[in-house]
Amino acid sequence: MSDHASESPRPERAPGAPEAAEPPAGSQPEAEPADAPASGEAQASGPPSTGGPAGPPVGVPQPHGSAQKPGTPAVPRPRDTERPPPTSGAPEPPRTPAYAQRARPPQPNPWGQTRQAPSELSRLRPVKPGAIPAATLWAVLATGLLSALLLGEGIGLNLLLVAVPAALAAYFAARGASRRLRPWTAVWAVGGLALLVVPALRDAGWPTFLAVVSAFALGSLALHGSRSWLGMFLGSLGLLTSVAESLGWGVRGVRDRMTGSRGRWGVVFRSTVVAVVLLVVFGALFASADAAFADVLSSLMPDVSVGDSPWRFFLGVLGLVGALAAAYTAAAPVRWDGLTVRPGKARGRLEWALPLVVLNLLFAAFLAIQLTVLLGGYDKVMAETHLSYSQYAREGFWQLLWATLLTLLVIALALRWAPRGGARDRTLVRTVLGTLCLLTLVVVASALRRMDLYVDAYGLTRLRISVAAVELWLGVILVLIMAAGVFGAKVLPRAVAASAAVGVLVFGLVSPDGLIAEQNVERYHRSDHSIDIEYLSGLSADAVPALDTLPEPLRSCALEKIQRALRDSDEPWYATSWGEARARDILGDWDPGYRTRDCRGLGAGENGSERGDTDDPYDPYDPY
Incomplete structure (x- = not known):
């Protein structure tokens, strides 16, 4: 038994007979006629359509008297759910209802997951x-x-x-x-x-x-x-x-x-x-x-x-x-x-330039006094201030170092808020900041001169050589800023980074510990200054070549601690520096022995200070 109900065959329609009416809604649709005309044939009546077949629209009932060739298949009729195509010149109806075309609010995610924005x-x-x-x-x-x-x-x-x-x-x-x-x-x-x-x-x-x-x-x-x-x-x-x-x-x-x-x-x-x-x-x-x-x-x-x-x-x-x-x-x-x-807000010429001009005048007054000191000699200044030249140098270096650092900060802020109106503004910025950089370079030179006086009085230490190297590098930065004002600041960040790398490389290659030992030993030999053996004995093996030239028992007292460290070390070749290897070659199997028994206070002078300068019993400048 078949699952579908059998249907009686549909009687054939005579030519010229009217088309049967559509079945009512809800009734069973009839089978499609097999004798509908082809879509490419022209119909006998009806308005012609542009760009399509000449026959009447599909699904529109034909009027009486419309002829149809016998033996041609009938045009299939659309079902109830289909929409007839629009006739020529008529607007196409919307495919979705009007209420469906409205923007729908976003539906909440039931899982609570949200899409994250890409990270920076x-x-x-x-x-x-x-x-x-x-x-x-x-x-x-x-x-x-x-x-x-x-x-x-x-x-x-x-x-x-x-x-x-x-x-x-x-x-x-x-x-x-x-x-x-x-x-x-x-x-x-x-x-x-x-x-x-x-x-x-x-x-x-x-x-x-x-x-x-x-x-x-x-x-x-x-x-x-x-x-x-x-x-x-x-x-x-x-x-x-x-x-x-x-x-x-x-x-x-x-x-x-x-x-x-x-x-x-x-x-x-x-x-x-x-x-x-x-x-x-x-x-x-x-x-x-x-x-x-x-x-x-x-x-x-x-x-x-x-x-x-x-x-x-x-x-x-x-x-x-x-x-x-x-x-x-x-x-x-x-x-x-x-x-x-984001660049800073450009200021007016007067608002921007007035504080910097006042600062330049202050720098110029300070440097004029420094020039007077250099021409009149330090003896006159010492007599007026009742200070030794070592005290005068020590009290001024740190202030000048901070003045240099603050000047660089002022230059950075001034460039951020500088006027940017045109050629006159660029000329003003270059003139004011160039003058400030030039005056600051003189301050750097004065600070380094004070450090030289201080080292001559008390000797060279790790802290003193470090801060002097930093002050010298700040002077290099000022020169680079002045060059950027003339040739452009495109490569200024990379030039500053390169100068720092070169400074670190040179600082390591000159062997600071060896330079400290060499300066103190030379200072001891050429004058009546004392030498701090206790401090020098705490240096690394890089100081051995200079300390080896001291007379006994200073030599043994300075090298005893370093020799003991070399003996206790068994590092392989790839973990041994050239300075350590050279110190091993110089010292060999040397044993200081009894010569190190009385090393405490040896060669220290008056409490480690300059001989004859009992008013300065200690040096608070160097904590090392």
Whole structure:
């Protein structure tokens, strides 16, 4: 039995007979007639339609008398739910009701989840790096391995050995991302590697720390390529923003290369294991056969023990993650220059220039008095102020240093609010600020002269040489600002950063501890000044060549502490600086012995001050 009801055949309509009426709503629709006319044939009556068939519209009843050729199929009638097409010239009715065309209010999310806006970091890093190159993976792996083997026993040449494969990883990643090597990028990269030479040359810890921090900042700048003031500051620290994303990038790269190449990796692993086994076995045999070869092998190979394995594992992970973050940043750097600082509101000429002109007059009056002192001599000033020239120098240096720093702050704020109306405003700004910079340079020279007088009276120390170097660098910044006023300030941020890096490099290469010892020893030999042996004995091994020229028992008292530290140290070659190695060659197996029994207060003069100057029993200027 069929599921559908049977229908009686529909009688054929005679030609010229009217069409049957539509069935009422709700009734069963009849079968479509098979003799409807073709859509391409013209009808006998009805208005012609443009761009369509000549017959009447589908679904419109034909009038009586409309002829239809016998034997042609009838036009199918639309069902109740269909809408007839519009006739020629009539507007097409809307396909949706009017109430449905109204704007619907947003429906609340039943799950309570909202789409988050893209972060500021994703806007500043517009592209994502592609697949990690194989050369980058190998360089990152080499960095992690060298970090685990070489960084556990001190700082020296090992930092440079670890930094080289990390720099290669960044270079391969940048080349894979089609980044070009620009001149400033090369300057930052070469400067960062040059700063890591300082730990390999100097034993003193404080210039080494400055060099390592500066090398990290320059390496980050080489990866980002910033040029604005804010971009230079954030770009020097921006390597830390790539650590999290670089981990996933590296894991995906390793997984993609492991897929389908397990056989090749198995060959590499087996070959490496066999090579290591052969080196260990035959190296142990040769070392036991020859003592000289054993000494060379023990000095070259890292001393790896089970006890420091967690520490070495941490250093290896740190080096691997750092190299991976550097490579990721090189492939997709953060454009920190996209963060802009809104310029300050331009001031009127009188409102802006009047305070600066008054400041210039104050600087000029101060420098006129300084010129009088230089021409009249310090003796006249000392007689009027009842101060020694060492006291006069000590009381003025710090004030002049702060005056220089505050002047740089005033210049920065003045440039932010400077008038920007036209050529006259630019001339006014350059004249006023150029005069202020020139007068401040004279203040810097006066401060350095005061420091020279103070060092001549009390000797050179770490604090004194540090602040003098900072004052000299501030003078370099003033010169760069004056040059920017003439040639343009486009490269001023990068020039200031480069001057700081050069200053740190020069400060480390001149060996501050060696310079301190040399100045104090020379001062002791050429005059009747005392020498502070207790202070000099606390210097690093860089001071040994100068202290070795002192007469006994001053020499033994100055070198006893340094010699004891060298004897207790068993650092390998890659963690030993050139200064420490030179001190070992000078001292050898020397033992000060009984000569160090009476070292307390030896050569200190009147409480450590200048001989004959009992009114100044101590030096509060230097806490060291």
